[in-house]
Amino acid sequence: MVSGAVSPLPLLEHRLIFVTGKGGVGRTTVARALGLIAARAGQRVIIAELTPASQAPDSRAGGIAEVKLAPGLFTITIDPQAAMEEYLRVKAGALGSALAASRIFGALAMATPGMRELLAIGKVWELAQVQRIRERAAPYDVVIVDAPATGHGVAALRTPRTFAEIARVGPIARQASTIAATIADPEFTAVVGVAQPEELPVSETLSLARALEKDHLRLAYVITNMCYPERFSEAEIARLESARQDAGTLTDAPLRAAISEGRRAAAQRPYLERLRAAFGERLVTLPYLFSAEPDIRSLADRLGTQL
Amino acid sequence: MNVPELLAGKRVCVCAGSGGVGKTTTSAVIALGMAAQGLKVAVITIDPAKRLAAALGLEQLSNDLAQVPAERFAAAGLEVKGELWASMLDPKRTFDELIDAAAPTPERAGAIKENLVYQQISGAVAGSQEFTAVSKLYELFGDDRFDLIVLDTPPSRHALDFLEAPRRLNAFLEGRALQAFLKPTGVGLRMVGLGVAPLVGALKRITGVDLISDLTHFFGLLGPMTDTFSARARAVEVLLRSEATAFLLVTSAQDGPIAEASWFRDALEREGMAFCGAVVNRFHHDLSGGADRASVEAALAAALADPELAARVAENFADYGVLAARDEANLARLEADLRSQPVLPVPQFDSDIHDVVGLLRVHRFLFGSDSEREALIAGLLS
Incomplete structure (x- = not known):
């Protein structure tokens, strides 16, 4: 640990943690909760968003500034264009800066398939180095990557290797191989899947695990978010159903809501079983939050006790 | 307001939205409902859940359109007067077919498909789904068997990715910027205002010589085909901006997706594209009647x-x-933001929607009249 802090969890001993999962399952929330756990334990941590969480104009400031949210807790939104400019400046000095300033070169680089992903992953890798390449930049204990949705997330993880293969020799190939080796190092990098107990998120998580396996990567944890609480037994649901027969105006809607919640809890059980069969103790569950906005603190508390 | 009113006179319906909001299911229901009214409808789905695919008769993952038998809906109580055709996008195959169609000879097509750069673009790289989805849409638009084409869009964080990603790939395939750069006397280098030789040197130092030569080889193979791609890209943009196309935003009622919905409407309007309304899935209606x-x-x-x-x-x-x-509160916010465009809420159901019965439940909310919908909401979970 560069900060000297003791890691609060085995997961947070990794310098680089990718958080991925199907859209809508709460990937960003989980990444932020993990960041909060690390920062509370005194680690210096940064949450890197590969794609901004919102496209609203105010959040599209761009750039690659490391923004401090709280003591020890930082965030960065990686704009591939800015990452490229930094890379060229560091790697090729004045010539690099001239290239970076060229609009045609910029358009070309941004249009080259996979280049945006490579630049973004390259920046993530740079953040995780003890010896930062960026001028006068302090190192982090942990870099948590809020990675793109599953399909694109796997593609992003694979990009460095792909580039190493296409370019074969030369600086891009060398750089890409170094990054690929870092991602493949289980001591350095962990991949966390986020799921939800529904059909698509579960089948995507299972195929994510298979895709990663082909690359010799393993999901450190599968965090299953938004699990409905088991509030009512089957016998109780039956009682509620019969009570609905002669329910009054005050009781009908609450009874329906309870029966409906019982059905949802029942529907999620087989999915949780599938995940448990596949991931065993690596499966972690988080409850459905009945709040207007996700409560990161309470999720961090619950995650901290389970990981 | 309901979906048939929104889509009156339209030939293309693009269902956009961020990941995990139920785009594929919504697309399927819209296609089904419009077919039920007598239209010949084709729906292009992207990564549907297995059981949803099965409900549409797509057990065999197929890039080719197959007609969904009307009997399965009739048995559940919905008569399909027109035709419903469905397919599941296979980006790699769609890309290969594009090359086959554009290449002057089968040998040239084969050589391109063997090329490493092509293999990366067509398969591994983010953006190939978006590119091929839009390309498939254009192809079907030219097929006069269909009155309406419904396009599900690839899962992405942002609703607008399906427009931006194909543009990036097109810019690459057109290759003008790259070709200008690769020629030693290219304008690209001259515009930088430096000597050409040191810049080429820098470029090679940064990228590696082999990558440059692979790219050069790839564009050599494409040759005049890049013009075909350019023409196609322009035609697609014209189609997306035409009166025939409607964009429907699919969203959930959570804060993030709702904030993005308004942003998406503005972005589409800036692009000159017709935003025609939003479907808000997984909506929790207030059932309390004010009781404490x-x-x-x-x-x-x-x-x-x-x-x-x-x-x-x-x-x-x-x-x-x-x-x-x-x-x-979020719905009220969205309605105030959108003003002239309608917002159609679909409730949170007891289970995932993945079979014919489930599709029909959603159908009643999207295709019913305002009063029918109100009656449904009143008796929601019964």
Whole structure:
């Protein structure tokens, strides 16, 4: 640990943690909760968003500034264009800066398939180095990557290797191989899947695990978010159903809501079983939050006790 | 307002939205409902859940359109007067077919498909799904067997990615910037205002010589085909901006997706594209009728003769009420933002929608009249 802090969890001993999962399952929330756990334990941590969480104009400031949210807790939104400019400046000095300033070169680089992903992953890798390449930049204990949705997330993880293969020799190939080796190092990098107990998120998580396996990567944890609480037994649901027969105006809607919640809890059980069969103790569950906005603190508390 | 009114006179319906909001299901229901009204409809789905695919008769993952037998819906109570055709996008195959169609000879097509750069673009790289989805849409638009084409869009964080990603790939395939750069006397280098030789040197130092030569080889193979791609890209942009195309935003009622919905509308309008409304999935309607928790709990305790169970039912109802309050507020916000475009809420159901019965449940909300919908909401979970 560069900060000297003791890691609060085995997961947070990794310098680089990718958080991925199907859209809508709460990937960003989980990444932020993990960041909060690390920062509370005194680690210096940064949450890197590969794609901004919102496209609203105010959040599209761009750039690659490391923004401090709280003591020890930082965030960065990686704009591939800015990452490229930094890379060229560091790697090729004045010539690099001239290239970076060229609009045609910029358009070309941004249009080259996979280049945006490579630049973004390259920046993530740079953040995780003890010896930062960026001028006068302090190192982090942990870099948590809020990675793109599953399909694109796997593609992003694979990009460095792909580039190493296409370019074969030369600086891009060398750089890409170094990054690929870092991602493949289980001591350095962990991949966390986020799921939800529904059909698509579960089948995507299972195929994510298979895709990663082909690359010799393993999901450190599968965090299953938004699990409905088991509030009512089957016998109780039956009682509620019969009570609905002669329910009054005050009781009908609450009874329906309870029966409906019982059905949802029942529907999620087989999915949780599938995940448990596949991931065993690596499966972690988080409850459905009945709040207007996700409560990161309470999720961090619950995650901290389970990981 | 309902979907048939929104899509009156349209030939293309693009269902956009961020990941995990139910785009594929919504696309399927829209296609089904319009087919039921007598149109010949084709729906291009992207990564549907297996059981949803099965409900559409797509057990065999197929890039080719297959007609969905009307009997399966008739048995569940919906008569399909027109035709429903469905396919599941296979980006790699669609890309290969594009090359086959554009290449002057089968040998040239084969050589391109063997090329490493092509293999990366067509398969591994983010953006190939978006590119091929739009390309498939254009192809079907030219097929006069269909009155309406419904396009599901690839899962992405942002609703607008399906427009931006194909543009990036097109810019690459057109290759002008790259070709200008690769020629030693290229304008690209001259515009930088430096000597050419050191810049080429720098470029090679940074990228590696082999990558440059692979790219050069790839564009050599494409040759005049890049013009075909350019023409196609322009035609697609014209189609997306035409009167025939409607964009429908699919969203959930959570804060993030709702904030993005308004942004998406503005972005589309800037692009000159027709945003025609939003479907808000997984909506929690307020069912409390204004009753307070204490009186609800007392009434439940009397009805159930079990105060402990009554307390849990009341607590569950209060939790549901929090979500309902959030969703109602977000819906009101969205309606105020969109003003002239309608917003159609579809409730949170007891289970995932993945079979014919489920599709028909959603169908009633999207295709019913305002009064039918109100009646449904009143009796929601019954």
